[in-house]
Amino acid sequence: MIPKSKKIVQSALAAMLLGTIVAGCSGNGGAPAQSGGDAAASPKADAPKSDAKKEERSLHIMAGVIGGKTPEENTLFEKEIERLTGIKVKLDKPASDYDQKLLAAIASGEKFDLLQISKEKMNLFIDQGILTPLTDKVKQSKVLSDPNVIPTGEWDQVKTKDGKIYGVFTKYQGGTMPIIREDWIKKLNLKDPVTLDDYYNVLKAFKEQDPDGNGKADTYGLSTAGMYELQGFFSAAGLKQRYVEKDGKLDVPYSTDAAIPVYEWLNKLYKEGILDPNFTTNDTAKMRNLFLSDRVGMITYWDAWVGMLNNTRKTQDPNTAFEAKGLPGIADKDGKFMLRRGDPDVWVIPVNAEHPNTAWEFIEWWHTKDAIYLGSLGIKDNDWTDNGGKIELTKTGKDHAMDHGVPFWYNKNVPNPFGLLPGVKEAQDLVMKYATLELTPSGKWTDAEKIITDYSFKAITGQMPAADAVKKMREELKAKKLID
Known part of the structure; x- marks a missing residue:
């Protein structure tokens, strides 16, 4: 059974998010529907900014492992996202006790456009009706529907029993x-x-x-x-x-x-x-x-x-x-x-997100080369440099071991510039075949x-x-x- 204290926090979480929707506080007059089909039509993957013009291109994100290794580097991470996408980001990345701090933050009334959560937590949030369904957006996305970006069979990991998708992978989970x-x-x-x-x-x-x-x-x-x-x-x-x-x-x-x-x-x-x-x-x-x-x-x-x-x-x-x-x-x-x-980590969009279109733009971008380099190698000129097409890690980058939340990724169009470490490819092949x-x-x-x-x-x-x-x-x- 779920402990009583946990039930109280979860109930408060659901009440806070659903109450916000009922009160019409989505901030852009276009909050996604809570049931039935998916929300607004998907922006085209090759021009995702068109829908985002209807709302301020900014995001409030909470993530457990994605981001900088220190608070100072997390600020650089935010600035790098803005440099690469034009989206102004506030990235909350607690140093510990992520799930508890996430629940507490939302229950206290704090709003987020994007959350990085586990599949187990996603299932809980789906049950509480506080996540935006993304099925149609995924199907219409030229990026995410490409099997070279995410293998088709992998989507079964995050689908609900009725075939809906509420979360999009943040990385390859081994x-x-x-x-x-x-x-x-x-x-x-x-x-x-x-x-x-x-x-x-x-x-x-x-x-x-x-x-x-x-x-x-x-x-x-x-x-x-x-x-x-x-x-x-x-x-x-x-x-x-x-x-x-x-x-x-x-x-x-x-x-x-x-x-x-x-x-x-x-x-x-x-x-x-x-x-x-x-x-x-x-x-x-x-x-x-x-x-x-x-x-x-x-x-x-x-x-x-x-x-x-x-x-x-x-x-x-x-x-x-x-x-x-x-x-x-x-x-x-x-x-x-x-x-x-391993249970996949996913990006999800809460139903009361103030910038849902920009959040979706970010999710698509997260599976492109610039984002993959950011999530793995880290911040350009801080963790790595590009010397005429030759990628080199700085001392900081070596210390960070090419992991800012995305040690491995699905996109076959983006090879690891340093190759894979010995034995990894063979081990991953076993996972894909038998796990x-x-x-x-x-x-x-x-x-x-x-x-x-x-x-x-x-x-x-x-x-x-x-x-x-x-x-x-x-x-x-x-x-x-x-x-x-």
Whole structure:
């Protein structure tokens, strides 16, 4: 259930936005419709400023990761948007607690033209009727309907059950997978694992055969950050992380009897010292550091980090043999792989936005070269320079690691001027081929996750037999009405 305090904030949010519309305070006399078809006709993608002439070309935006790395640089980011588009922007980017500050700001009466939010938050706002539908605009947009800009199939990620679109991607959101020390595979004359038995044998070798060559028994086969991203292993049983819906009923596959063999396999790794014993308390940084410092041969993490891990070690030692590689996980009995796709971040336009046409112009622009460079490389002459067509990062740009909210993007017409880091392309291809989104019903997953994690830890560490842990997990989820 949603905590009472959260319900109050959400209700205040909905009341504030909807109340503004009822009072006719849209500011331009042309607020989008709340229901039925989409709002006003889409501006042409090649001349989006024509509609925007009817309103002041300014935007109030709130974003979680898009923008400058410091308050001072955020101001430069605003000015760069204005230089590139002619749109005057006020960009609010809280340093922490984004969702809470977003809800508080809107509930206090602050208006925004654009919000950067997660798909989960978008679904909540859709339920409350406070977002502008963008389906028709997307269909009519020469930019966004181009499959080279956004692949056609990707739109399924953000569509509602009735096929409507309320949010447009801010970036390419990757997925997670097992990441292996491929140089250890080669050193020990092994092959990349395919089955659960293969994974056990490889991880056992990483534990026992001194892959780092220091003569000490100080390595583990696998480390995780708690239950973070075990999808690649549960794929062996054909089980999806988080929720699934069948015949209108919600269920959590990790709480079903089909999950028991996977928990027993993980318990075997734990009992034999193959699984890092600190996995229950690790955060992702500790997990990554074990991988980078030759303490563990496999972690479960994001596709983008395959490249960053390789680049980090290469920067430290240009002659290193270190090689991180993404794996597709384990196929189920039907030969199907199942990886996890991260929930996309999207741009949405609140129904009480004062400059909705300009907001749409900005959304289209965000998928063009100038915007992609801004969201990735950063601010020209601050993060990067263009010397006769040769793009070079400044010291500031190198420190910012080409990520101002858009480390990766969809638009195939805009290649990365520095190319992709080693291993990233192959890992991303696995995500595009095998990964799908989880279902995260509003207000349920946070409470369900605590129960799942608690009993999963008990099963993996042997505090309870796996069958008993799964049974108790399911009983508690049902008792709290978190599954049907």
